[in-house]
Amino acid sequence: MSTVDLEAKIPNNVGLRDNKRLLMALEKWQPAFLRWWKDVGPSDFNRNDIYLRTAIGVGQGGWAHFDYVKMPDYRWGIFLADPVADRKIHFGDNIGAPVWNEVPGEMRNRLRRLIVTQGDTEPASVEQQRMLGHTAPSLYDMRSLFQINVEEGRHLWAMVYLLHTHFGGDGRDEADALLDRHSGDADNPRILQAFNYPIDNWVDFFCFTTFTDRDGKYQLASLAESSFDPLARTTQFMLTEEAYHMQTGENGLGRIIKRTAELHAAGKDPQTEGAIPLEMLQRYVRHWASASMDLFGGEDSTNAAEAFASGLKGRYREGDGIYKDPKALQQSYSLEVPTSDGRIETKDIPLRRAMNAVLLDAYIADCKRIVERWNRELEKLGVSFRFSLPDHKFNRHQGVYAGFRFSPEGKLIDAATWEAHLTEWLPKQSDRDYVKSCMHPVYERGKYANYIAPPSQGANNQPVDCEYVKFN
Amino acid sequence: MTNRLCYVCEGGDCTEKGSGDLFEKLRDLVHQFDPLQQRIKIRRYPCFGACEQGVNVTLYPDRIFYSVVTEEDLPAIAAHIEGKGAPVEQLTGKVKPDVEQIIWDMLDSPY
Numbered sequence: 201m202s203t204v205d206l207e208a209k210i211p212n213n214v215g216l217r218d219n220k221r222l223l224m225a226l227e228k229w230q231p232a233f234l235r236w237w238k239d240v241g242p243s244d245f246n247r248n249d250i251y252l253r254t255a256i257g258v259g260q261g262g263w264a265h266f267d268y269v270k271m272p273d274y275r276w277g278i279f280l281a282d283p284v285a286d287r288k289i290h291f292g293d294n295i296g297a298p299v300w301n302e303v304p305g306e307m308r309n310r311l312r313r314l315i316v317t318q319g320d321t322e323p324a325s326v327e328q329q330r331m332l333g334h335t336a337p338s339l340y341d342m343r344s345l346f347q348i349n350v351e352e353g354r355h356l357w358a359m360v361y362l363l364h365t366h367f368g369g370d371g372r373d374e375a376d377a378l379l380d381r382h383s384g385d386a387d388n389p390r391i392l393q394a395f396n397y398p399i400d401n402w403v404d405f406f407c408f409t410t411f412t413d414r415d416g417k418y419q420l421a422s423l424a425e426s427s428f429d430p431l432a433r434t435t436q437f438m439l440t441e442e443a444y445h446m447q448t449g450e451n452g453l454g455r456i457i458k459r460t461a462e463l464h465a466a467g468k469d470p471q472t473e474g475a476i477p478l479e480m481l482q483r484y485v486r487h488w489a490s491a492s493m494d495l496f497g498g499e500d501s502t503n504a505a506e507a508f509a510s511g512l513k514g515r516y517r518e519g520d521g522i523y524k525d526p527k528a529l530q531q532s533y534s535l536e537v538p539t540s541d542g543r544i545e546t547k548d549i550p551l552r553r554a555m556n557a558v559l560l561d562a563y564i565a566d567c568k569r570i571v572e573r574w575n576r577e578l579e580k581l582g583v584s585f586r587f588s589l590p591d592h593k594f595n596r597h598q599g600v601y602a603g604f605r606f607s608p609e610g611k612l613i614d615a616a617t618w619e620a621h622l623t624e625w626l627p628k629q630s631d632r633d634y635v636k637s638c639m640h641p642v643y644e645r646g647k648y649a650n651y652i653a654p655p656s657q658g659a660n661n662q663p664v665d666c667e668y669v670k671f672n
Numbered sequence: 673m674t675n676r677l678c679y680v681c682e683g684g685d686c687t688e689k690g691s692g693d694l695f696e697k698l699r700d701l702v703h704q705f706d707p708l709q710q711r712i713k714i715r716r717y718p719c720f721g722a723c724e725q726g727v728n729v730t731l732y733p734d735r736i737f738y739s740v741v742t743e744e745d746l747p748a749i750a751a752h753i754e755g756k757g758a759p760v761e762q763l764t765g766k767v768k769p770d771v772e773q774i775i776w777d778m779l780d781s782p783y
Contacts, residue, residue, distance in 0.1 A: 417718070443718055447684040450719075515783075520715060521675045522732075523783050531783055551783060558783065565778040569721035572774060657688050 204257045211277030236379045249670040278361045280433035289427040291526045292511040299429040319359030324395035327383035335639035337649035343668035407488035409449025415495040425514025458653040461581040474650040478585045490595035496560040505552035516562040538604045676712040683719030686726035701750040722767040739766035
């Protein structure tokens with residue numbers, strides 16, 4: 201087990217104390233990070249005591265310490281999963297060779313781009329969500345929001361550590377730029393478009409953490425297989441924190457669904473009670489699921505093939521040995537491709553080129569599990585409505601389906617049909633206005649906004665009516 | 673290297689029911705007869721979606737889905753993994769077949 205230095209200015213288990221040059225560089229970056237948090241992090245609430253989990257190590261059970269903390273005092277640290285002795289590359293062209301502890305020269309640019317793109321999403325989501333505390337539906341949810349925000353901040357630290365340690369002056373410049381770009385900034389926006397829209401209501405927030413953070417999970421999981429061992433170990437530990445973010449979304453939407461279903465079961469109209477109608481929620485699910493699928497990139501991608509071949513990114517759970525061919529040279533992937541004359545044809549592409557599609561398939565199966573879970577709750581409450589996940593071709597702006605129109609069931613349609621059904625399939629302005637009208641803060645201990653059911657359990661075995669946020 | 677896997681769910685509900693401890697204890701039990709993970713790899717899994725029936729544990733490719741697993745069940749599960757006992761029948765069949773199928777679909781890769 202690695203030694204954790206909790207007393208250092210930057211808590212870490214990477215031996216920063218013994219690397220003065222790196223320590224100085226990171227200590228120079230730290231005030232800039234804190235300024236960024238103050239300027240564009242959570243608006244207000246920084247003087248309140250929040251019941252937060254702080255990572256203090258990487259071992260089972262010991263990595264999460266709960267206490268009341270003011271967010272600016274949160275101990276953002278650098279933690280890597282413990283190394284595996286004699287770890288070997290387990291996929292791609294270099295299978296069987298020792299993993300790399302330094303960046304191979306020929307991989308430098310590609311790897312830096314991967315880390316910068318991943319790193320850019322972390323502060324971006326904090327910026328997107330900065331106003332949500334003002335409309336929190338309960339103290340429990342407010343705590344969850346801030347837990348996610350501080351951990352996304354820690355994930356930024358994780359990526360900045362890699363940039364500073366392995367990419368010299370270029371890496372330091374990239375680390376600075378991660379704080380210079382801002383979500384929605386017209387002149388200097390975040391790299392991925394999905395991270396440039398404000399998340400200003402809790403339906404969008406729970407959808408984001410369910411679907412978009414889940415894309416992040418699959419991207420991190422593919423990097424956790426990486427032959428560049430520091431990246432693999434960093435992302436492995438990030439995944440343990442990311443799990444909570446996705447549960448917040450999945451359970452949050454589940455609680456909204458439950459509240460609406462309870463009103464239905466009681467013979468009440470959800471909309472007159474200030475709850476979210478299920479049909480409206482379905483439109484939000486379609487929007488966020490399809491937008492998040494775009495983040496996986498092109499289904500047929502030579503970049504993805506090269507990242508796999510060179511050992512930078514593996515498939516989901518590649519290390520578990522669930523794939524038949526760890527080199528992915530023997531098989532092809534059947535991809536549905538729209539043609540210009542309005543048909544869909546199946547095209548076989550080499551499996552390596554389909555790595556984004558393979559990762560997307562794993563993501564879709566996971567999302568299907570979530571939707572089925574919500575539907576079981578509806579069944580239990582005697583409500584006939586059922587949620588569905590849109591087909592992977594629906595509403596896509598990246599990849600082979602971009603520029604074509606598909607119904608939520610995956611049927612190729614013309615532009616007129618699309619326009620005629622658009623407001624039935626995706627959130628319309630009246631939906632957004634209604635959701636906005638439901639967003640009122642509930643700061644009273646143990647109370648919940650009328651559109652959301654209380655959670656079944658509190659955080660860290662605390663009661664549901666715990667004073668998760670103390671207003672000073 | 674073996675491709676046999678035992679996944680212990682670490683979703684929110686299963687974690688609340690102590691899946692973290694169960695994972696460690698099962699791993700320790702299996703370690704006694706398989707220290708190098710040559711017969712099976714014990715891993716955590718983010719969520720199986722059968723939250724009401726947690727803690728959930730699966731064996732793959734055996735396609736055995738154990739539910740409502742407690743610490744007392746671990747020796748029997750470990751014995752089955754070792755080949756010294758039958759699957760623990762009383763822990764199976766508690767989850768709807770379609771929920772189970774979603775999990776196998778997630779784990780089955782055509783590649």
